[in-house]
Amino acid sequence: MKKHILIVILIFNVSYLAAQTIVSTDVENKKVILEEYTGIHCGYCPQGHVIGKAIMENNPGNAFVISIHTGGFAVPNAGEPDFRTTWGPSLRTQADITGFPAATVNRTVFQGWGQDGGTGMSRNYWEGAADIILEEVSYVNLAMSAEIDYNTRELTVLAEVYYTGNSPEATNYLNVVLLQDNTIAYQNGGGTNYNHMDRLVYMLTDTWGEEITTTTTGSFVSKNYTYTIPADYNDIEAVLSDLKLVGFITETTQTIASGNGCTPTYLNFPYNDLVIEQVTVPNNVCSNAVTPTIEILNKTANTLTELVFEYSVNGESTHTYTWTGSISTLETKTIVLDEITFSASSSYSLDVEVIFTDNDQSNNSGSVSFNPAPQGDNHLFLDLNTDNSGDQCTWDITDQEGNIVQSGGPYDNNVNIQIDFLIDPGCNTFNLYDSYGNGGGSVTLSDSEGNQLYYTIGDYGAGVAQLFNTYSTTAAPTATISPENGATGVALNTEIAITFDQAIRMPDASPISDPSSLVSLTDIDGNLVDFTATINSEKTIITVTPNNSLEGLTEYSVLISAGSIENNWDVALETDIESSFITEEASLIPNLNEADYIVYPNPVDKILSVKIPASTNVKTIAIYDAYGKQMQIISNGNVQRQFEINLAELPKGLYFISFSNGIMKKVIVK
Secondary structure (H helix, E strand, O other): OOEEEEEEEEOOOHHHHHHOOOOOOOOOEOOEEEEEEEOOOOOOHHHHHHHHHHHHHHOOOOEEEEEEEOOHHHOOOOOOOOOEOOOHHHHHHHHOOOOOOEEEEOOOOOOOOEOOOOOOEEHHHHHHHHHHHHOOEOOEEEEEEEEEEOOOOEEEEEEEEEEOOOOOOOOEEEEEEEEEOOEEEEEOOOEEEEEEOOEEEEEOOOOOOEEEOOOOOOOEEEEEEEEEOOOEEOOEEOOHHHEEEEEEEEOOOOOEEEEEEEOOEEEOOOOOEEEEEEEEOOOEEOOOEEOOEEEEEEEOOOOEEEEEEEEEEOOOOOEEEEEEEEEOOOOEEEEEOOOEEOOOOOOEEEEEEEEOOOOOHHHOEEEEEEEEOOEEEOEEEEEEEOOOOHHHEEEEEEEOOOOEEEEEOOOOOOOEEEEEEEOOOEEEEEEEEEOOOOOOOOEEEEEOOOOEEEEEOOOOOOEEEEEEEEEOOOOOOOEEEEOOOOEEEEOOOOOEEEEEOOOOEOOOOOOOOOHHHHEEEEEOOOOEOOEEEEEOOOOOEEEEEEOOOOOOOOEEEEEEOOOOOEOOOOOEOOOOEEEEEEEOOHHHOOOOOHHHOEEEOOOEOOEEEEEOOOOOOOOEEEEEEOOOOEEEEEEOOOOOOEEEEEOOOOOOEEEEEEEOOOOEEEEEEO
16 A cells, blocks of 8 residues: 655745636635444444435535444444444544444534534434534635546545635644445444445545645645555455545644535546436326436446437337436436326336447346325324324325425324324325434324225334325215206195205304205296205205295296305315206195195005095005105005005105195105
């Protein structure tokens, strides 16, 4: 191994301006340097890795993680990787680390957040500390570039420093460290094939960095390093394509003023391979369309500026997408393809191929499976159990526009929450959160039929999102009117039955107390007809009884307006319900007394007894259901005064006994 360091320090003035090549001379905010202390036997460390990754992803180019394996959790057992370095113990000591995982953010003391009053903090403080640093103005900028020669494994680094303000210290220190990504090995809490990222493997400037003694406004410093990368670190292969650098400037050995990072370019690159590393679509979809995302790695010696993709779903028609841009050697680029539509199915498979000539065609394609979103009705039931920290648990449901339509929490500890609610039909997302990041108790979201839309035993970490699709629990209420629309010869003393297909209520969800307010009964000239209206106990039938006999040979209309009522799921009547009928001629109707016509028992099970007065001339008796459909007709040719009717074949419900002289009686078959 060899290491050569050439240091050139230039005090900025007009003559040195030309020497500055990559560092910015503008005033910038600080960049975050998160030094994470971890170990392969630390069970909670994967949670720390996730937090660090999120900080970097949310602040690209402005936040960097250095993963330092040190302490008892980093000691390997037989056959396990040894990620420790000679610098780890000293770094841990100066950070006052007392528990794992821990991290420093720019080696800054945040009052009340340190584990032992120092710079080391538990993982619940990292994001807050990073946000504070990102808002602060830096007095110094750092930029780096690097190159690796694949033939010699020699790394060359250029680091440029420019002071836009005065440092509070006369001497600062430049630190340049080498990191390795994508090392697959054991991790407690992550399994045997855990992907270790941002791992410290070497410090080009040793533990505390190289001195900078010109730290006032306008000072410019340029440093060059060369280092031959070994084949391995502690018997773990040093994969050249997985290496990257992070640099930072400290005021002493503690506070980091700012930093930066870079990925090397390559000389004598030996490969010619374009790799589709990942094809991504949502796990579930509500519609028959997706927008695929491709991660593609350029393992060629050239920068790629145009690529053609072909893709299809379930073997249907092939779509072509031409991408333009720039992908440098060993850079992984995320490319979003155009949306593709497809036929509905119980499952889907997306196949993607990049049209490119290279040495390995087997990795020029990729596929991914996905499914329709779980579907149920829009009457939802949530069964949620909390753990010992119920105050960490919250949830919400968002629609396709991201609007929150239902939400809940935080809750008490170790309780069971059971609630039900209605949402608008359509595509929605159930979001479950745990503020500490370690999940909670079991959670089930289902519909009114018991169809499961989401379930977890509680291992949802910091949170989970589940797409699901809902349809209306019930359609809008509809109704039929008897006499039916267009009926003629209707008895002058008829009752009007308005029968709904489901229970109804007022639009404000209150019970119907005055059904007469919902109904309009008019004659052909628009004159209102006085009537009395009642509603049955099931709230499905409104019966309208005119207060006086109707006029003969007259057209009448009965109406219930759209929106005047709704069902129990807040779905309103969508259209007017109306029926017009014409009464029979008045002269044909004798002076009749309805009370003289007796039907019993009522309700009836099978046999209905009928008595009619001796003075009447009833030739037929017809039986109609609540919808106006004739179910039976009985001839009374001999003009009997007392007889029986067998109703055993009729379904349960409300029926009307219509005598041929216009008298009508109601009877219920039970």
